[in-house]
Amino acid sequence: xxxxxxxxxxxxxxxxxxxxxxxxxxxxxxxxxxxxxxxxxxxxxxxxxxxxxxxxxxxxxxxxxxxxxxxxxxxxxxxxxxxxxxxxxxxxxxxxxxxxxxxxxxxxxxxxxxxxxxxxxxxxxxxxxxxxxxxxxxxxxxxxxxxxxxxxxxxxxxxxx
Numbered sequence: 001x002x003x004x005x006x007x008x009x010x011x012x013x014x015x016x017x018x019x020x021x022x023x024x025x026x027x028x029x030x031x032x033x034x035x036x037x038x039x040x041x042x043x044x045x046x047x048x049x050x051x052x053x054x055x056x057x058x059x060x061x062x063x064x065x066x067x068x069x070x071x072x073x074x075x076x077x078x079x080x081x082x083x084x085x086x087x088x089x090x091x092x093x094x095x096x097x098x099x100x101x102x103x104x105x106x107x108x109x110x111x112x113x114x115x116x117x118x119x120x121x122x123x124x125x126x127x128x129x130x131x132x133x134x135x136x137x138x139x140x141x142x143x144x145x146x147x148x149x150x151x152x153x154x155x156x157x158x159x160x161x
Contacts (some may be wrong), residue, residue, distance in 0.1 A: 009042060013056060016121055017063045023116045024067040026105060034070070038063045053127070060121070061131040064113070071109065103153050104146075111146030114139055 017038050022031035041062050049055040104115055117128045118139075125143075129136045 006039065006043060009055075009059070010039060012052075013059050014039075016056070017059060020060060020116060020121060021063055021067055023105075023120065024064070024109075024113060025070055030070055034063050034066045037066050057127055057130055060117070060123075061133075064131055100150075103150055106153065107146055107149055111142050111149060114142040115146045115150075118143055 014035060018031050018035045021034035022028065025031055025034070038059060042059065047055075047058060049058065104112060107115070113132060114128055117123045117131065118125070123131070125136050125139045128139045132139070
């Protein structure tokens with residue numbers, strides 16, 4: 001694998017992998033580690049893809065699996081760090097947008113993953129199912145339940161105002 005090819009992969013998919021990893025792990029250093037490890041695995045496997053969509057799906061699946069591994073490690077070792085959230089959330093957008101992202105962070109892992117991949121990475125239900133290794137129906141149900149949970153959270157918050 002040439003350095004030009006690795007640079008192309010990093011340029012094309014680096015932001016997506018980092019954002020997804022940060023979104024799932026809520027830790028800047030862990031997200032950087034996942035990005036680095038994903039690129040290492042890409043170099044080691046040197047896979048050949050027929051389309052860019054297949055390449056992106058493979059890379060996001062590898063990154064998602066690495067995130068799952070880190071989350072399992074954290075669960076066993078009881079480590080949670082949400083301090084980096086406010087530092088990273090300097091992306092353009094209104095305060096409402098940031099508040100919505102924080103609400104999404106509060107969802108269970110399985111709902112947070114599908115909502116992120118669908119709304120932030122613009123992946124189809126079929127692509128999400130392939131990345132997460134679940135059925136398309138499960139993805140649809142998780143999207144439905146995740147949206148319902150977000151609606152309930154937002155409605156409860158509005159009731160307080």
